[in-house]
Amino acid sequence: xxxxxxxxxxxxxxxxxxxxxxxxxxxxxxxxxxxxxxxxxxxxxxxxxxxxxxxxxxxxxxxxxxxxxxxxxxxxxxxxxxxxxxxxxxxxxxxxxxxxxxxxxxxxxxxxxxxxxxxxxxxxxxxxxxxxxxxxxxxxxxxxxxxxxxxxxxxxxxxxxxxxxxxxxxxxxxxxxxxxxxxxxxxxxxxxxxxxxxxxxxxxxxxxxxxxxxxxxxxxxxxxxxxxxxxxxxxxxxxxxxxxxxxxxxxxxxxxxxxxxxxxxxxxxxxxxxxxxxxxxxxxxxxxxxxxxxxxxxxxxxxxxxxxxxxxxxxxxxxxxxxxxxxxxxxxxxxxxxxxxxxxxxxxxxxxxxxxxx
Amino acid sequence: xxxxxxxxxxxxxxxxxxxxxxxxxxxxxxxxxxxxxxxxxxxxxxxxxxxxxxxxxxxxxxxxxxxxxxxxxxxxxxxxxxxxxxxxxxxxxxxxxxxxxxxxxxxxxxxxxxxxxxxxxxxxxxxxxxxxxxxxxxxxxxxxxxxxxxxxxxxxxxxxxxxxxxxxxxxxxxxxxxxxxxxxxxxxxxxxxxxxxxxxxxxxxxxxxxxxxxxxxxxxxxxxxxxxxxxxxxxxxxxxxxxxxxxxxxxxxxxxxxxxxxxxxxxxxxxxx
Amino acid sequence: xxxxxxxxxxxxxxxxxxxxxxxxxxxxxxxxxxxxxxxxxxxxxxxxxxxxxxxxxxxxxxxxxxxxxxxxxxxxxxxxxxxxxxxxxxxxxxxxxxxxxxxxxxxxxxxxxxxxxxxxxxxxxxxxxxxxxxxxxxxxxxxxxxxxxxxxxxxxxxxxxxxxxxxxxxxxxxxxxxxxxxxxxxxxxxxxxxxxxxxxxxxxxxxxxxxxxxxxxxxxxxxxxxxxxxxxxxxxxxxxxxxxxxxxxxxxxxxxxxxxxxxxxxxxxxxxxxxxxxxxxxxxxxxx
Numbered sequence: 080x081x082x083x084x085x086x087x088x089x090x091x092x093x094x095x096x097x098x099x100x101x102x103x104x105x106x107x108x109x110x111x112x113x114x115x116x117x118x119x120x121x122x123x124x125x126x127x128x129x130x131x132x133x134x135x136x137x138x139x140x141x142x143x144x145x146x147x148x149x150x151x152x153x154x155x156x157x158x159x160x161x162x163x164x165x166x167x168x169x170x171x172x173x174x175x176x177x178x179x180x181x182x183x184x185x186x187x188x189x190x191x192x193x194x195x196x197x198x199x200x201x202x203x204x205x206x207x208x209x210x211x212x213x214x215x216x217x218x219x220x221x222x223x224x225x226x227x228x229x230x231x232x233x234x235x236x237x238x239x240x241x242x243x244x245x246x247x248x249x250x251x252x253x254x255x256x257x258x259x260x261x262x263x264x265x266x267x268x269x270x271x272x273x274x275x276x277x278x279x280x281x282x283x284x285x286x287x288x289x290x291x292x293x294x295x296x297x298x299x300x301x302x303x304x305x306x307x308x309x310x311x312x313x314x315x316x317x318x319x320x321x322x323x324x325x326x327x328x329x330x331x332x333x334x335x336x337x338x339x340x341x342x343x344x345x346x347x348x349x350x351x352x353x354x355x356x357x358x359x360x361x362x363x364x365x366x367x368x369x370x371x372x373x374x375x376x377x378x379x380x381x382x383x384x385x386x387x388x389x390x391x392x393x394x395x396x397x398x399x400x401x402x403x404x405x406x407x408x409x410x411x412x413x414x415x416x417x418x419x420x421x422x423x424x425x426x427x428x429x430x431x432x433x434x435x436x437x
Numbered sequence: 438x439x440x441x442x443x444x445x446x447x448x449x450x451x452x453x454x455x456x457x458x459x460x461x462x463x464x465x466x467x468x469x470x471x472x473x474x475x476x477x478x479x480x481x482x483x484x485x486x487x488x489x490x491x492x493x494x495x496x497x498x499x500x501x502x503x504x505x506x507x508x509x510x511x512x513x514x515x516x517x518x519x520x521x522x523x524x525x526x527x528x529x530x531x532x533x534x535x536x537x538x539x540x541x542x543x544x545x546x547x548x549x550x551x552x553x554x555x556x557x558x559x560x561x562x563x564x565x566x567x568x569x570x571x572x573x574x575x576x577x578x579x580x581x582x583x584x585x586x587x588x589x590x591x592x593x594x595x596x597x598x599x600x601x602x603x604x605x606x607x608x609x610x611x612x613x614x615x616x617x618x619x620x621x622x623x624x625x626x627x628x629x630x631x632x633x634x635x636x637x638x639x640x641x642x643x644x645x646x647x648x649x650x651x652x653x654x655x656x657x658x659x660x661x662x663x664x665x666x667x668x669x670x671x672x673x674x675x676x677x678x679x680x681x682x683x684x685x686x687x688x689x690x691x692x693x694x695x696x697x698x699x700x701x702x703x704x705x706x707x708x709x710x
Numbered sequence: 711x712x713x714x715x716x717x718x719x720x721x722x723x724x725x726x727x728x729x730x731x732x733x734x735x736x737x738x739x740x741x742x743x744x745x746x747x748x749x750x751x752x753x754x755x756x757x758x759x760x761x762x763x764x765x766x767x768x769x770x771x772x773x774x775x776x777x778x779x780x781x782x783x784x785x786x787x788x789x790x791x792x793x794x795x796x797x798x799x800x801x802x803x804x805x806x807x808x809x810x811x812x813x814x815x816x817x818x819x820x821x822x823x824x825x826x827x828x829x830x831x832x833x834x835x836x837x838x839x840x841x842x843x844x845x846x847x848x849x850x851x852x853x854x855x856x857x858x859x860x861x862x863x864x865x866x867x868x869x870x871x872x873x874x875x876x877x878x879x880x881x882x883x884x885x886x887x888x889x890x891x892x893x894x895x896x897x898x899x900x901x902x903x904x905x906x907x908x909x910x911x912x913x914x915x916x917x918x919x920x921x922x923x924x925x926x927x928x929x930x931x932x933x934x935x936x937x938x939x940x941x942x943x944x945x946x947x948x949x950x951x952x953x954x955x956x957x958x959x960x961x962x963x964x965x966x967x968x969x970x971x972x973x974x975x976x977x978x979x980x981x982x983x984x985x986x987x988x989x990x991x992x993x994x995x996x997x998x
Contacts, residue, residue, distance in 0.1 A: 146899050166902040167911075173903045179896035182997035183918045193904035196914065226997065244904065447809060447908075454805040457798045461824050461879060464835040467845050471838065478838045481848030521731045528728035543735055546743070549930075550981060551937015553954045554974050557961055558742035561749060561971075581738045584731070613723050642828040644940060649961070658830050665944070669838065677831040684826040691826075692819055
């Protein structure tokens with residue numbers, strides 16, 4: 080879906096995109112890895128390219144970095160043509176997935192590398208290197224060799240090495256994927272506050288949707304080389320455009336059904352909906368379904384009876400699988416309430432059943 | 438491919454690489470060309486091309502005798518070097534014993550030392566032991582010197598073996614001996630063949646050590662060497678061309694085996710989604 | 711299997727495995743090299759070997775100007791061969807590793823092939839090319855570039871260097887190529903990403919990381935050239951004699967084994983010290 084609605088976050092100037100990807104396509108051999116991608120990135124924004132492996136997210140990143148050339152289309156940055164430039168002339172820096180620190184240089188020389196090759200004034204370099212190392216809290220490791228550092232430490236050095244050059248755009252290629260879960264969470268929040276602090280535009284690639292939602296101002300969901308949806312995390316979660324998006328981000332119940340004479344019918348569930356007749360698909364998040372013990376129903380709600388098949392305790396919540404009858408199963412997330420058995424009344428608001436494209 | 442690519446191709450470098458290739462291959466091309474030259478080994482251009490020299494070559498008894506001798510020595514060298522090399526590789530990979538470091542350096546010494554030193558040392562030994570110089574002494578020299586090649590190759594092969602496989606075998610009740618025959622050795626098959634081919638080729642070509650250990654029966658290189666002393670004819674070009682052809686064949690075989698044993702390591706990342 | 715059984719098995723295994731090669735190597739390598747060493751302290755009297763312990767051979771080595779001259783010539787030749795092989799082999803390896811695209815495998819095989827072709831065959835090829843009646847002279851005269859044979863081509867140190875460079879360039883190529891291949895490509899991309907031009911990337915990242923391979927190749931070429939005696943015999947003539955030829959004649963016509971042994975020990979010492987040096991350097995320059 081190349082014509083996905085692209086919305087700008089309110090806090091960013093929508094009139095001056097930093098990076099413009101215009102109808103970019105990339106083909107490897109006989110495979111179309113990217114198909115007609117158009118995307119704008121605003122200055123100072125944290126945009127995440129989210130997708131499964133094979134979705135094309137890393138390829139798009141590499142096109143912007145300059146390690147690949149688009150088969151067609153153009154990339155513009157700050158009003159100038161970017162894709163015509165070789166990588167070393169672009170004001171873009173990359174944090175690589177496996178850090179790619181130079182093993183024959185120590186931390187200080189690694190960080191100073193970009194400044195040295197670009198001919199920065201010699202007397203400025205030590206100060207800028209120290210500033211960058213302080214920013215990532217690695218000031219004490221300046222003389223160490225990369226091989227002596229842990230994964231998390233190497234990652235910080237890689238970040239410092241890129242940021243010290245004050246690029247217009249920072250590309251991060253799944254930088255946290257090699258870290259263990261706790262370190263990952265910690266680095267996520269550090270990365271987020273760092274980006275807020277220095278205000279550089281971040282383009283972040285990941286396959287982890289939780290990570291994307293935690294970090295981004297906007298998420299661009301890629302599927303099979305095309306943009307599925309581009310929106311802020313809240314919007315993409317509350318109003319997924321397609322079934323794929325609804326399933327990929329968070330959990331959902333997909334309800335296929337039909338509208339006939341302004342009544343939507345999905346299995347045993349029915350509710351009034353003033354829309355044209357035809358087949359329809361709804362996404363209903365598990366946490367939107369509540370227990371309804373008192374039997375009352377508001378006009379904008381749907382009530383149904385279901386028996387609990389499975390219950391998984393998750394600390395603060397329960398995840399239930401319930402049978403509405405005739406084999407129609409729904410997932411329901413409730414606040415922790417102790418074990419439930421047998422049949423219960425459930426309710427959800429009609430507005431929470433979001434219509435999605437297939 | 439890609440338009441306007443920030444050039445990663447460097448035409449100057451490609452040209453230079455071509456020149457180096459030319460340097461490597463031109464002498465061989467000239468060699469082969471002149472094996473067909475009626476008028477001898479020299480002058481330019483070769484005007485009368487003929488198969489006469491090859492006819493002479495095939496009728497040349499002593500040459501083929503020496504080929505047979507070389508084959509016998511080479512076969513023996515392969516057997517000896519592979520056996521001792523395998524044991525040495527196993528010892529270096531898995532056993533610890535006093536003097537291991539010295540042993541390792543000693544085994545690798547013939548690889549690095551000029552052949553003349555190894556050859557002369559062995560000559561002294563042979564004289565001391567009272568042997569006569571013959572194909573047997575040549576075989577001894579080759580076999581001993583080439584242990585280093587076998588050891589290096591097989592050691593690398595052993596390092597690639599997943600120890601978990603051998604442990605699984607023991608876990609399932611096999612004795613170490615059985616494990617060796619059923620698990621370790623089959624995993625080394627490709628390394629053994631590659632090493633064997635290499636040793637065979639090196640033995641067939643060996644001159645430096647052979648020079649000092651040769652008796653009455655010549656190996657092929659020695660026979661050619663003797664002819665060089667007497668006078669050069671394109672017949673030598675002819676036999677050289679044949680040697681070249683066989684070498685090319687062997688290297689193709691060796692390379693196929695080598696790349697098969699490396700397996701998934703040599704596969705490149707085809708696409709980057 | 712009990713623990714003691716296992717221990718016994720493992721000891722038996724280790725003995726069976728290590729004993730034969732150790733014994734063989736001790737008998738057929740250690741002993742011969744030791745003999746060589748020991749001979750260098752003996753002497754020859756009236757055409758026969760005498761076990762008369764002395765240091766005369768080593769004294770001769772240091773005082774006789776002929777040996778010093780030949781030794782230095784040999785080292786110069788070896789150094790020239792090493793330098794030329796590097797100048798040819800390094801760019802070739804670099805091209806193959808980084809710029810050759812889909813033809814990399816094929817080109818690699820093409821470089822390896824000459825290694826398998828007999829040393830003698832390759833040396834002979836040069837002999838026929840460089841002679842005054844040879845192919846090169848014929849070619850030059852045919853093109854009227856020269857009118858009579860150029861004589862310095864053959865039977866000179868130049869010819870020896872040319873032939874040995876031809877032989878050792880593929881040898882030098884191999885370890886350099888291997889170490890270049892080991893450089894993770896993200897490092898090259900990172901360097902460019904940080905603003906280094908391709909040339910800058912080469913000198914700052916690729917070259918330093920390829921030094922172990924470079925050292926290995928250079929050592930190989932130098933040491934093998936140092937002890938080569940066949941090339942001088944084929945194309946060196948009298949002005950191209952190298953130290954190994956002197957050893958050869960001492961063991962042959964001249965029949966002074968002790969002196970020959972002493973020179974051999976000298977070559978051995980040079981070899982070992984150079985290896986020791988490069989091993990230290992390689993450790994310093996290998997970053998794991």
